[in-house]
Amino acid sequence: MENKTKVTIHDIAEKLNITASTVSRALNNNPRISELTRKAVLKTAKQLNYQPNHIAAALRHGKSHIIGIIVPTADRAFFSSVVRGIEDMANNLNYKVIICQSYDNYEKEIQTIDALLSARVDGIIASIGKNTENFDHFKRIQAEGIPLVLFDRTTDALEVSQVMIDDYLGAYKVVEHLIQQGCRRIAHFTSPKKVSIFKERLRGYSDALSDYGIPYDEELVVQSNLQLVDGRESMEKLLKLKERPDGVFSASDYGAMGAMQVLKENKFKIPQEVALAGFSNDPFTSFTDPALTTVDQFSMTMGKKTAEIFFEQLKSGNKEAVPQKIVLKPELIIRESSMKRGA
Template sequence: MMSKPKVTIHDIAERLNITASTVSRALNDNPRISDVTKKAVLKAAKQLNYQPNNIAAALRNGKSHIIGVIVPTADRTFFSSVVRGIEEIANKLNYKVIICQSYDDYEKEVQTIDALLSARVDGIIASIGKNTENFKHYKRAQEKGVPLVLFDRTTEALDASQIVIDDYFGAYKVVEHLIQQGCTRIAHFTSPKKVSVFKERFRGYTDALRDNNIPFDEQLVVSSNLQLEDGRKSMEQLLQLKDIPDAVFSASDYGAMGAMQILKERKIKIPEEIALAGFSNDPFTSFTDPPLTSVDQLSITMGKVTAQIFFEHLNSAGSNNFSQKIVLKPEIIFRESTLRKQEK
C-alpha cells in the first residue's frame, strides 16, 4: 500500500481558500493574522493531520525550537531526572527536547552529534560518555555556532559551560563519615578516572584518608563499570585479601548494591563488619536492607540549572564566546548501612 502524501500548508490554504503565506503566519501566531483565521487554520491543520516540517522551518527562521540532549543512558534515575529538570524549563519556553543515548560508546556519540546537527537543533546539552577521549565532534558543533552546555560528565578540553556537583566534596564527606564511624580500612569502587566525576570522587577519597592519617592502600581500590554485577565481582575480589576492608565507598549506588548482595550471601554483617556507602542516592537506596548511605546529586536541580544556562547562551549574542562552570553542593544522606554508632 502506498503511503499518503504528506500534508503541507498549501493543502490547508486550498481548503480554506487563502494563501499559503497566510497559513504559515497563522501557524506561527503572527499578530497580523486575525484570531478567526488562526482558529480556522488550526482546525483545518488538525483535521488534515498536518505535521510541521521543523527542519524547513529552521532553515527559514534560523530556529527549530528543539534542543538535543545526549545522555550515556536514559534508564538511570540520575540522567532521567536531569532530563526532567531540563524539560521543565524548556517546555515553559516552548522548546522541545530530543533525548539521545550514547551508551558510553564513542562512535555512537559522534553519530548522535551528526544527527542532531542535521536536524538543525538550536543547541546541544550533553553528558560525555566514559569512553570519549576525542572531542572533535563537539568542537564541530561549536564551530557551526551551535551552543553547547555540558553537565555531570564534563571535560576541560572543551570551552563550554559546565554544570556539575562537587564530586570531591561528596566523596570526601562520605569517607570522613566512615572514619568517624570507626572504619580504618576503607575500600573504593571507581571507574576509568579520565571521566571527571570519577576522578574527583577518587581524589576526595584519597584526601580524606590522608587528612585523617590513614595510609592509602592500592589493593583497596577496584576499577570497573560500576554496574550491579561489577559491584559483586569487586566485593568478591576484596574478600580474597589477607586483610579485608571494614568499609566500602562506591562511586555509584549500583556498585554498592552489588557489594551488599555478596555480603548478605556471605552473612557478613552490615555495617558492623563492613560498612557500605554509595553515590547518587538512587531511589532504591532507601529500600535496601539495610538502607544505603549515599550522596544526593540533586539531579532535577542540575537539570533546571543546565537548561537556564543553556538559554542564557542561546539568547546572548555570540553564545559560544563565553563559558562558565557552576558547581552544586551535594547532600550526604546518612542511612543504616554506615551508622555503626547510630549518629545522624
C-alpha cells in the same frame, strides 16, 4: 492528493482556496489573519493530518525552538531528574527537547551529535559518555556556533559552560565518615575511564585517607563499570584478600548495592563487619536493608542551573557568552549501612 506521503501548506491552501502564505501566517498565529480564517486553517490542517516541517521552518527563521539533550542513559533516576529540571524550564520558554542516549558508546555519541545538528537544533546539552576520550565531535558543535553546555560528566578539554557537583568534596565526606565510624581498611569502587567525576571521587577518597594517616592501598581500589554486577564482582574479589576491608565506598549506588548483596549472601553483618556507602542518592538507596549511606547530587537543581546557563547563552547569541563553571555542594546522607557506632 491521496498519493502524497506528506501534506503541505499548499494542500491546505488549495482546499480552502487561499494562498499558502495565508495558511503559514494562520498556523503561526499572525495577528493579521482573522480568527475565522485561522480556525478554518487549523480545522483543515487537522483533517488532512498536516505535520509541520520543523527543519524547513528552522532554515527559514534561523530557529527551531528545539534543543538536544544527550545523556549516557535515561533510565537512571539521576539523569532523568536532571532532564526534568532542564525540560521544565525549556517548556516554560516554549522550547521542545529531543532526549538522546549515548549508552556510554563513543561512536553512538558522535552519531547522535550528527543527527541533532542535522535536525537544526538551537543548542545541545550533554553529559559525556564514559568511553569518550576524544572531543572533536563536541568541538564541531561549537564550530557550528550553537550553544553547548555540559553537566555532571564534563571535561576541561572543552571551553564550554559546565554544571557539576563537587565530586571531590562528596567523596571526602563519605570516607571521613567511614573513618569516624572506626573503619581503617576502606575499599573504593571506581571507573577506569577518564571521566572527571570518577577521577575527583578517587582523589577525595585518597586525600581523606591521607589526612587521617591511613595509607593508600592499591589492592583496595577496584576498577569497573560500576553497575550492579560490577559491584558484586568487586566485592567478591575483595573478600578473597588476606585482609578484607572493613568499609567500602563505591563511586555509584549500583556498585554499593552489588556489594551489599554479596556481603549478605556470605553472612557478613552490615555495618558491623563491613560498612557501606555509595554515591548519587538513587531512590532505591532508602529502601535497601540496611538503608544505604550515599551522597545527594541535587539532580533537579543541576538540571535547572544547566538550563539557566544554556538559555542565557542562547539569548546572547552564543557570541559573547563567557564559559561558566557552576559547582554545586553535595550532601552526605548518612543511613544504617555505615553507622557502626550508631547515630
